[in-house]
Amino acid sequence: xxxxxxxxxxxxxxxxxxEMRSREILYTTxxxxxxxxxxxxxxxxxxxxxxxxxAAGILWIAIAFSGTLALGRTFERERHTETxxxxxxxxxxxxxxxxxxxxxxxxxxxxxxIVLVPLVGLLFHAPFxxxxxxxxxxxxxxxxxxxxxxxxxxxxLVRARSxxxxxxxxxxxxxxxxxxxxxxxxxxxxxxxxxxxxxxFWAALLVFFDVVFVTLSLWTFEPLMTE
Amino acid sequence: xxxxxxxVAFIVLALFALAPAVVxxxxxxxxxxxxxxxFYYHVPSAMLMFISAFVCGxxxxxxxxKRSAAADRLALAAGELVVLFGxxxxxxxxxxxRKAWGVWWQWxxxxxxxxxxxxxxxxxxxxxxxxxxxxEKLGGAMAVFGMANVPFVYVxxxxxxxxxxxxxxxxxxxxxxxGAFYFCVTAFVGLYVLLLTVRRRxxxxxxxxxxxxxxxxx
Numbered sequence: 249x250x251x252x253x254x255x256x257x258x259x260x261x262x263x264x265x266x267e268m269r270s271r272e273i274l275y276t277t278x279x280x281x282x283x284x285x286x287x288x289x290x291x292x293x294x295x296x297x298x299x300x301x302x303a304a305g306i307l308w309i310a311i312a313f314s315g316t317l318a319l320g321r322t323f324e325r326e327r328h329t330e331t332x333x334x335x336x337x338x339x340x341x342x343x344x345x346x347x348x349x350x351x352x353x354x355x356x357x358x359x360x361x362i363v364l365v366p367l368v369g370l371l372f373h374a375p376f377x378x379x380x381x382x383x384x385x386x387x388x389x390x391x392x393x394x395x396x397x398x399x400x401x402x403x404x405l406v407r408a409r410s411x412x413x414x415x416x417x418x419x420x421x422x423x424x425x426x427x428x429x430x431x432x433x434x435x436x437x438x439x440x441x442x443x444x445x446x447x448x449f450w451a452a453l454l455v456f457f458d459v460v461f462v463t464l465s466l467w468t469f470e471p472l473m474t475e
Numbered sequence: 476x477x478x479x480x481x482x483v484a485f486i487v488l489a490l491f492a493l494a495p496a497v498v499x500x501x502x503x504x505x506x507x508x509x510x511x512x513x514f515y516y517h518v519p520s521a522m523l524m525f526i527s528a529f530v531c532g533x534x535x536x537x538x539x540x541k542r543s544a545a546a547d548r549l550a551l552a553a554g555e556l557v558v559l560f561g562x563x564x565x566x567x568x569x570x571x572x573r574k575a576w577g578v579w580w581q582w583x584x585x586x587x588x589x590x591x592x593x594x595x596x597x598x599x600x601x602x603x604x605x606x607x608x609x610x611e612k613l614g615g616a617m618a619v620f621g622m623a624n625v626p627f628v629y630v631x632x633x634x635x636x637x638x639x640x641x642x643x644x645x646x647x648x649x650x651x652x653x654g655a656f657y658f659c660v661t662a663f664v665g666l667y668v669l670l671l672t673v674r675r676r677x678x679x680x681x682x683x684x685x686x687x688x689x690x691x692x693x
Contacts, residue, residue, distance in 0.1 A: 404616060414606065418613075421595045422595065424628060425630075453627070460623055461620070464620065472539065
């Protein structure tokens with residue numbers, strides 16, 4: 249178990265070190281997320297007034313879109329430098345590699361979300377600060393659900409043809425429950441009096457989704473990555 | 476192909492030939508009248524769509540862990556049938572909904588989960604077709620994840636209004652309607668088994684041709 253966590257930690261640190269040196273994925277993903285929100289702002293703000301209840305939807309769409317971009321790029325790097333095979337040859341548990349990759353992905357998406365939340369709040373007049381605890385729980389659980397499925401699909405697609413197109417094709421139908429729960433939960437928090445029991449329900453659903461899909465990914469990573 | 480195939484094919488053909496008459500003889504529903512008859516095709520197709528999704532998901536899991544090519548062929552056949560029966564569901568559902576609810580589409584739990592399940596399996600077929608080498612494994616994962624996703628989609632969309640008639644409607648049907656309904660279910664299950672068998676058989680032939688082709692090249 250200790251060894252498992254150590255390998256996961258090393259893989260994550262490796263990913264983050266590579267990223268910190270080039271900052272390629274971080275910069276492009278943040279910029280993409282911001283442009284995404286701006287496109288929505290131009291489409292949905294009329295005469296200075298944003299559409300009612302749009303903020304939660306836009307936040308989650310921006311998270312999903314920028315997450316997909318980041319997922320594709322992280323594994324493209326492994327493919328480009330032929331390092332995925334080296335990673336797979338490492339004498340360690342395969343699922344530990346998955347966990348390491350997932351943690352790296354979560355760290356990256358967290359940075360993007362730190363930029364996104366205030367931006368959406370500002371442009372769409374959304375009081376995200378009303379109940380910060382449940383907002384953080386929803387975003388954390390939602391991001392974990394999205395990234396857990398995304399990481400395993402992106403890893404599998406490394407060797408596939410037309411991988412850029414196939415990642416969103418596979419990922420979005422599967423992660424729709426995350427988007428529904430995230431949007432509904434966040435909308436509940438943005439009411440004039442935050443509806444915390446409702447947010448708690450959606451957060452619980454997200455946590456349940458996370459448990460099922462992280463388990464399923466850990467279980468299938470080994471057979472999926474064996475050539 | 477097993478000896479039972481031809482007789483079963485004839486029985487299913489006969490059932491489908493008789494089905495319009497059976498459906499026409501079934502009593503009229505009081506409030507909806509004629510449109511209710513769609514139910515005899517819509518419900519069996521929806522049942523088979525969900526059953527087929529589970530067949531595909533379980534066969535894919537067997538393929539991933541046991542590397543059984545037969546399980547993979549079964550999964551592909553079942554995956555194609557999810558999309559086929561899903562198409563029937565997606566065409567007959569709105570036709571009924573337009574008359575019964577006044578709208579073509581509603582974001583109701585059953586409709587949303589059926590639509591998403593259908594989309595997941597369309598994505599499954601796309602991966603199988605365009606994924607290149609190793610796409611069987613990719614598709615296998617998609618099917619397993621898609622199967623696990625069904626309850627989540629259902630629960631998450633349930634918090635929107637549910638308009639769709641509950642599945643408990645079937646035991647409360649009038650005897651005349653119930654007979655016609657089970658007749659149609661039998662016909663559709665027969666059709667499903669036949670199509671699944673034929674598609675698997677095609678998969679086996681393809682694998683055989685591939686093997687012979689490789690043997691010839693060596």
